[in-house]
Amino acid sequence: MTISYYPGCTLKTKAKNLDDSGTASLTALGVDFKELSRWNCCGAVFSLADDDLLHLVAPVRDLVRVKEEGNTKVITACSMCYNTLARANMVMRDDEEKRYTINSFMEEEIDYNGEVDVFHYLTYLRDEIGWESLRKKVKKPLNNLKLAPYYGCTLVRPAEISIDQSLPKTIMQDFISALGAQPSFFPSSEECCSSYQIISNPNAALASSARILKSAVKRGADAIITSCPLCEYTLGKKQAAIVEKDPEVKKIPTFYFTQLLAVALGLEEDVCHFELNVPESRELLAKMNFV
Amino acid sequence: MTIEINDKTYDKDFVKKLAEISGESFHKCMQCGTCTATCPMSDEMDVSPRQIMLSIHFGLKKKATEANTIWLCATCHSCQALCPRGMKLPKIMEALRQLYLRGNENYVEPNKIPEDVIADLPQIALVSCFRKHTA
Numbered sequence: 269m270t271i272s273y274y275p276g277c278t279l280k281t282k283a284k285n286l287d288d289s290g291t292a293s294l295t296a297l298g299v300d301f302k303e304l305s306r307w308n309c310c311g312a313v314f315s316l317a318d319d320d321l322l323h324l325v326a327p328v329r330d331l332v333r334v335k336e337e338g339n340t341k342v343i344t345a346c347s348m349c350y351n352t353l354a355r356a357n358m359v360m361r362d363d364e365e366k367r368y369t370i371n372s373f374m375e376e377e378i379d380y381n382g383e384v385d386v387f388h389y390l391t392y393l394r395d396e397i398g399w400e401s402l403r404k405k406v407k408k409p410l411n412n413l414k415l416a417p418y419y420g421c422t423l424v425r426p427a428e429i430s431i432d433q434s435l436p437k438t439i440m441q442d443f444i445s446a447l448g449a450q451p452s453f454f455p456s457s458e459e460c461c462s463s464y465q466i467i468s469n470p471n472a473a474l475a476s477s478a479r480i481l482k483s484a485v486k487r488g489a490d491a492i493i494t495s496c497p498l499c500e501y502t503l504g505k506k507q508a509a510i511v512e513k514d515p516e517v518k519k520i521p522t523f524y525f526t527q528l529l530a531v532a533l534g535l536e537e538d539v540c541h542f543e544l545n546v547p548e549s550r551e552l553l554a555k556m557n558f559v
Numbered sequence: 560m561t562i563e564i565n566d567k568t569y570d571k572d573f574v575k576k577l578a579e580i581s582g583e584s585f586h587k588c589m590q591c592g593t594c595t596a597t598c599p600m601s602d603e604m605d606v607s608p609r610q611i612m613l614s615i616h617f618g619l620k621k622k623a624t625e626a627n628t629i630w631l632c633a634t635c636h637s638c639q640a641l642c643p644r645g646m647k648l649p650k651i652m653e654a655l656r657q658l659y660l661r662g663n664e665n666y667v668e669p670n671k672i673p674e675d676v677i678a679d680l681p682q683i684a685l686v687s688c689f690r691k692h693t694a
Contacts (some may be wrong), residue, residue, distance in 0.1 A: 277682040312686040318582035318652035323690065348683050425636035460599045460635030464688035467680065468667050469631055471602040479599070497681040505679075518636065 296394035327356035407534030409448025569618035
C-alpha cells in the first residue's frame with residue numbers, strides 16, 4: 269500500500285541533503301511511497317494557545333490531502349514537521365469541538381477526523397521495516413563510527429507524540445546500531461538547541477548549542493546525527509560562530525540520519541549532498557573509507 | 560527584594576485572560592523550581608520560569624509580561640516533561656506572549672533581519688520565529 273511522503277519547505281531547498289538521501293533510501297528499502305501532491309507549509313510550530321485554531325489550518329490541510337489521495341499513512345523526515353503534523357492530527361482525532369470548528373471553517377475541503385497516521389521516518393523504520401531487516405540491507409556497515417544521537421525537542425516532546433515512549437529513549441541508538449555504527453550516548457541528546465531563538469536572541473542561542481556540542485565531544489563522539497534542519501543549522505552551520513565565541517568548544521561533524529542511512533545502504537553519494545554540510549562531515553566519512 | 564502585594568496590585572483581568580488563553584490552572588504550581596532547573600535558557604532569563612509562575616499567582620502582570628523570559632522560551636517543553644504537578648508551562652509562556660502580540664506589536668521585526676541572515680537561515684527557522692514572535 270502506498271504511503272504519502274511529506275517533505276516540508278526546508279527539505280526542498282536548504283535541507284536537500286535530508287530530502288534526497290531520505291527518499292533514495294526509502295526506494296532502496298522497497299517502500300512504496302509517493303510525495304504528497306499540493307502539500308503546503310505545516311507552520312513549523314504548533315500553536316499552544318487554546319483559542320487559536322487558525323494555526324491548525326495549515327497542518328490539517330496537509331492531512332486532508334493525504335486522506336484525499338486515499339492513503340492512511342504519511343511519513344516525514346523533518347522533526348518540526350513531524351511535531352506539528354502529529355499534534356494537529358491529535359486535535360482532530362480527540363477534540364470534537366475543535367474538529368467541528370476547523371472542518372466547518374475549511375468548508376472547501378472534505379471533512380477530516382484524524383484518519384491518517386503520522387509517522388516520523390525513524391518510527392517508520394522501527395515499526396514498519398524493523399531494525400533486523402534494515403541491518404540485513406546494509407551494504408556498507410559504518411564500523412567504528414561513533415555517532416551521538418541528537419533527538420532535540422520536537423521528536424520527543426510533548427510525551428504524547430514522542431517517537432519513543434521508552435526511558436531512556438533508544439530509537440536513534442537502535443538506528444545507529446543497525447547501520448553498524450556505534451551509538452555514543454551523551455546527556456544533552458534531548459536538550460533544546462535554541463531553535464528559532466537563533467534569530468530573536470542569537471547570543472543565548474549560541475550558548476545553548478555550545479553546551480550540546482561540548483557534551484557530545486566529551487563523550488567521544490565522531491559526529492552528531494539529527495533529523496531537524498533547524499538543529500542542523502544551529503549545531504552544524506553555526507559551529508564556526510560558536511567556536512569563535514567560546515574557544516572551549518571543539519568542532520564536530522554533523523549529519524542528517526538519512527545521509528548515513530544512504531551511505532550504509534551503498535547508494536550513490538550524490539543523493540547525500542554533502543556539499544550542504546560543513547566540510548568536516550564528508551571529510552570524516554572519506555577518512556574512514558565510507559565514501 | 561520586597562514585592563508589595565494587595566488587592567490593588569492583583570490584576571484580576573490579566574490572570575483571567577491568561578487562564579483563558581493557556582487553559583491552565585495556575586494554582587497547581589507548588590513552586591518547586593523544577594521548571595527553572597530544567598530550562599536550557601534559564602541562565603539568560605532575568606526572571607526564572609518559577610518566578611514567572613509566582614508572579615501570576617500574585618496577579619503581577621508587569622513582572623510576568625515585561626521579563627525577557629517569555630521571549631527566551633523556545634517552547635522546548637522540557638519543563639512540561641518534568642513538572643511534578645503536570646503543568647503545561649509552555650502554554651502559559653505562549654499565553655503571555657500572546658497578550659503582548661495581540662496588541663499588534665511584534666517582538667521580532669521581520670524587515671529588520673539582515674538579508675544575508677535570511678538567505679542563510681533554513682525556512683523553518685523563519686516560519687517558527689514569525690509564528691512565535693510576531694503579531
